[in-house]
Amino acid sequence: MKNIVGRLALVTSSLLICTQLWAEPKRPECLAPAKPGGGFDITCKLAQGGLHEAGLLEAPMRVTYMPGGIGAVAYNAVVAQRPDEPGTLTAWSSGSLLNLAQGKFGRYDEKAVRWLAAIGTDYGAVTVREDSPLEDFDDLIEALRKDPAAQVIGAGGTIGSQDWMQAAMVARAAGVNPKQLRYVAFEGGGEPMTALLGGHVQVVTSGIGEATAQLAAGKVRVLAVLSDERLPGDLASIPTAKEQGFDVTWPIARGFYVGPKVSDEDYDWWKQRFDTLLASEGFAKLREQRDLLPLSITGDELQAYVYKQVEQYKALADEFGLVR
Structure with missing residues (x-):
């Protein structure tokens, strides 16, 4: 009886390990929808460093730059060409939501992707030379x-x-x-x-x-x-x-979305990783080094946040006479 129990425990443990290994994307990638040096770049590199240092991602995450339309090119590429890639995260900001509110991402609206995580908030600034x-x-x-x-x-x-x-x-x-x-x-x-x-x-x-x-x-x-x-x-x-x-x-939320056809299992795998990361002291320090303040929202809560923000930005766009 003890041998049977032991074997069952071993099999269960092996299956768990196999499932975990299978769930991790083979080639994790973060799309930064602009050229290097801006907020999208900061967002991707924050996740890249944070997930690695916390031991939450075994494979190294690469950062790929896909400029165009302040997020429009990347958004359309993910929805139309890469909708089910489990390893592809794309950085977004409040600016992305503002553009979505004005229809600047073409035929796709805020419901075209799966909103994964918000990891911090920046603020607007007015800067001049010294x-x-x-x-x-x-x-x-x-x-x-x-x-x-x-x-x-x-x-x-x-x-x-x-x-x-x-x-x-x-x-x-x-x-x-x-x-x-x-x-x-x-x-x-x-x-x-x-x-x-x-x-x-x-x-x-x-x-x-x-x-x-x-x-x-x-x-x-x-x-x-x-x-x-x-x-x-x-x-x-x-x-x-x-x-x-x-x-x-002007607060600027920053975070990630994944393609619309990413499976629930893969989505939940990423969500669990970000829930763990956002609760860690190490990530809090990394975020502070990037001059971001705490904003930790994932999953369904983030989706509700995004939809609400888009509606508020539609009203703001109307206020400034911007055509939607």
């Missing part, structure tokens, strides 16, 4: 009021993108029509910062995480972070727009 004559946010507001086209504003994404939306909200705070701004669109968050350093634009609106490297190097100044309160840690010295008298806020 030698800019604009010393604070009020200087920018006054400059826009005097001549809305005098300051060339660079950002990742065309009219209607989340970086444009930040610029539009700044313009609204100044009592200026956003259509009067000189706005230059780039693909992703890395290019605007390069243009700023080269003197091709005078102001950049982006996520604060996209500015921290140049901020630490002393090459730029952040006039305002678009959060309700000052951010913690090394960014605590940066004032918010609100404390400077202007009610402009």
